[in-house]
């Protein structure tokens with residue numbers, strides 16, 4: 001049986017066929033590892049005072065994308081940020097609060113950190129330091145940045161950030177909408193945005209996570225969340241996969257986390273899908289990743305879409 005399989009693979013290698021058989025490995029899902037569409041940029045006004053709804057803060061963006069100085073529009077929403085979260089440390093260790101937002105709710109191209117167990121955050125930082133976590137898509141800029149940050153952050157900086165983010169309660173952030181069709185999109189700022197055309201596309205086997213309000217998201221307003229368009233039926237199918245996979249034995253009742261094991265409820269479906277894939281192909285192979293091996297090894301891309309759709313639809 002095994003010999004026959006090897007023989008078939010050799011045959012296929014020599015025939016140069018590109019036909020996809022059920023045994024061929026998955027490849028990274030472009031929608032989860034969204035890469036900026038060349039030539040597309042979101043308009044953004046620098047050097048003028050900006051505000052967001054329900055905030056008394058005024059912020060002037062002087063330097064396009066200064067990753068050491070995220071705006072904090074709602075300081076009353078979260079504890080006082082340690083300096084590594086508020087300002088980072090030059091060089092390379094950008095402010096955690098810039099990408100993950102001051103309240104830790106995160107964005108599709110990164111991850112939510114609010115309410116993750118402290119021990120879990122520390123383990124992830126240790127895994128990056130040891131070179132055990134990397135993205136399956138080297139062109140995904142935010143993940144490469146995180147890899148560099150994780151490799152360079154000191155244990156003391158990781159400790160301060162982990163203490164901070166684990167102390168925050170995560171809130172509902174993603175509205176999951178099942179649909180057959182989606183507007184035509186482009187990727188800008190590492191996320192899907194409406195292309196502004198009248199073109200309607202079929203969603204197919206993808207999830208498109210888009211800002212509820214592009215302007216507020218671009219201003220990094222940590223009170224403005226996301227919509228996830230998911231295929232019709234995916235939430236139910238995902239629930240069945242999560243039940244049959246007994247994921248709750250480790251991830252806790254309603255997937256809200258258990259001890260040091262991370263919660264998955266209400267988190268970004270793009271992030272969840274990237275992790276399932278990265279663990280399946282071994283690009284994420286931290287100290288605790290072996291516990292996930294049997295859960296991910298046989299998942300198809302469609303399974304990952306369904307699981308991510310279901311998990312993000314849950315109350316965090």
Ligand code: HEC
Nearest residue numbers: 094095096099109110111121124135142143145146161274
């Ligand atoms: C430039 C943007 C950026 C900055 C700044 C940043 N991160 Fe991240 N972070 C990411 C991205 C992107 C991911 C998800 C990587 C992936 O999808 O593979 C991530 C993921 C994480 C995770 C994994 C969450 C999980 O559920 O496993 C942790 C922990 C984390 N970051 C901690 C930090 C800390 C601590 C800081 C500050 C020292 C920081 N990050 C700064 C982009 C950033």
Ligand code: HEC
Nearest residue numbers: 245246247250261262272275276286288289291292295307
């Ligand atoms: C035996 C315990 C166990 C089971 C069962 C389990 N997990 Fe996990 N899961 C873990 C651990 C531990 C981690 C952290 C892995 C690491 O640190 O690399 C994790 C991480 C994850 C992550 C990444 C979370 C993040 O914040 O980056 C996802 C997604 C996930 N699991 C989904 C699932 C799904 C879906 C199932 C069921 C099909 C499942 N897990 C079953 C233990 C488990």
